[in-house]
Amino acid sequence: MKIPFDQDYVLDFLEEILNIPSPTGYTHQIMKRIEAEADALGFHFELTHKGCGIISVPGNDPSRTIGLTAHVDTLGAMVRSIHASGTLRITPVGGYMMNAIENEYCTIHTRDGRLYSGTILTTHPSVHVYSDARDFKRDEANMEIRIDENVRSKEDVQKLGIRTGDFISFDPRAVVLDNGYIKSRHLDDKASVAALFGILESIHRDRWTPVHNLKLIITNYEEIGHGGSYIPPEIDELIAVDMGAMGDDLACTELDVSICAKDSSGPYDYGMVSKFIELAERDNLQHVVDIYPYYGSDASAALRGGNNIKAALIGPGVHASHGMERTHIQAVMNTARLLAAYVTMKD
Template structure:
C-alpha cells in the first residue's frame, strides 16, 4: 500500500488548525465537506451533527463504521473578571497545569474572533510570592485578551459574552525526521487517516468489503460522541490515539490495537480480526490496554447500540497536553484501516 504521506500530513495540519472544541462544529464542517468533495464523496449529518461519509461495499448486507472524533479539548467563557480577564470552564479533560502561556482564540456567537493568552492569576514571580506554587486550575487560569480592556464592561462592549467558545492555538510542528508535535493530534490525526484511506480507495477504484461509514463525531471528549449510532451499523471501530504508558508495547511508530479501555474489553472476535488485518497489511503494530481512556466505540456500547466495538490508533506521547506522534505510526494506522475496510 502506497499511502500519500504529504497529503496525510497537510490534511492533518489543516484539520488541527481548524478550531473544534467539544460541540463547536461550525468551523470544521466546511473543511470536512471540502476534503470529501475533493475525493468525490458526499457528507451527511445526523441531528447531533456527527458527519458521515458512506461508501458502498461489495457486500451491501452489512455496514461497518470507522469513527474519528472531530472535537478537541477547549473552553467556554463562564464569566468576566472586573479587570477584563475571562473566567473559563473546560470542555473535556483539560490539564490546567500545561496550558499556561498558550495563545487562544475567543469565538463569539456573533461570529467575531479575538486572540488572547492563558495566564495564571498570579502570573509573574517578580510580582507575586506564590507565582510558582499557585495551583493552576479553573479558578486560577484566565484569558488575557490582546485588547486595551481593563473592565468587564469594556470586554462586553467588544461583543464577548458568557457561553462563547475559547480554542487553544495548537502550534503544529513537524520535524525533518517525521515527529509531529502539537495539541489535538487527538483525534485530528485519525480524521486525516480516514481521508488518506478514502483517497487511496478513490484513486485505486477500490470498494470496501462491506458498506463502510466514516464518521466524525463532536462530543467524544465528554463521553458522548458515539452514544448514538445509525441502526444499520453492526461493527463500530473507533480510530483514536493510542496511549503510551508504563505497560505499553506500542510506540509513536506503531499502530496499537486496544484490547480494553477504562470501562470494558473490546469485542473479542472483532479485535482478533483487527490483529489479523494488521498482520496481513505487514504494518508495525502492538496490542495494549488503555488505562484511563474511553473512545467513541465504548461510548457506542454504553449508548445501548447493538454492535461489536473495537479501537485502534497511532501511539501518542503526552496525550491531552502538547502531544507528540510520528508519521510512521500514523501511516501504519492508515494501513490497518485499509486492511480492515477492504478485507474485513
C-alpha cells in the same frame, strides 16, 4: 491486496485540520471542511441533527456495514465570567490538566463572529510580584485569560462583544518535521481523521472497493463522552479510530499502531481485536496491544447507547495526550493501512 496511499495528502490534510479551531460544541467550521473534502473525493456526506458527519462508501457486498469513527472535536474552554479587572475566567471543555494550558495563546470566538487573541495565565502569573507564583495551585478558579485588547474593566470587555458562554480555542502550534514526527495540540483525534481521509483518497484515486459498505462517522462530541452515542442503525461492527496512549506500563510508542484490548468501558470484541492483531502481523505493521484504564472512545459511547454492534479500537500512538502531543507519520499511515486491510478482508 496491497493498498496504495498518498502520504503527502495525509500530512497536508492533517496540518490543515489541526489549524481549524474545533473545541467540542464549536465544530461547525471544521465540519464544513470535512464535507467539502468528502464531496471533492466523490463520497456522499450527511450531517446528523447534532452535527456529526457521516460519509458513505459502497462495498461489494451490501449485506453488512462497517463503521469507522474518529472525532474532530478537541479540548478547549468557554468564558465562565468576566472579572472586574477585564480578564476572563474560563471553564474547561474536555478533560485536561490546567497546567497543560498555562501560558498558551488562545482565541476567543464571540457569538457574532468576532475573534480576539488572548493568553491563558494563572491569576498570580509573575515571580517578581507574587511570592507563591511557583506553587500557586493550577485549578479552574486560579486561571484566567489576558485579552490582547486595551481593556481594564468588565464593561470594556463587554463592549468587545465578549460574553459568558463564548468559546475559546487553544493555538495548536502544529509542526511537521522532516524526520516524520508531528507535534501539535489536538492530534487526538485529528491524526485519525487524516488517516480515514487517506483511505478515502486512496479509494477515489485507485478505484478499489471495500468488501462491505462503510460508514465513516466523524463525531463532534467525543471529548465529553457522547460523540458516538448515535450511529446509523445498519452498522454491524464499529471501529473507533483514536490515539494510542503512552506511558506507565504501556507498550505503545509514537511509531506504533495501537490495538486496544480493553479500556475503561471494558474489553473490546475478541474476534475483531484478534483479527487486527493477525492482519498487523501479516502485513508487518509496527503495532502493540495495550490496555487503557483511563480511556473511553466513541465505540464505548456507541455501546453504552444501546447499539447492537461489535466494537474495536485502534489508532496511532500519541505522546503526552491532552497536552503538547506528538506522533509520527509512520503510525498515522500504518493505522490507515491496518484499517484498509480489515475492510478488504474476505469473510
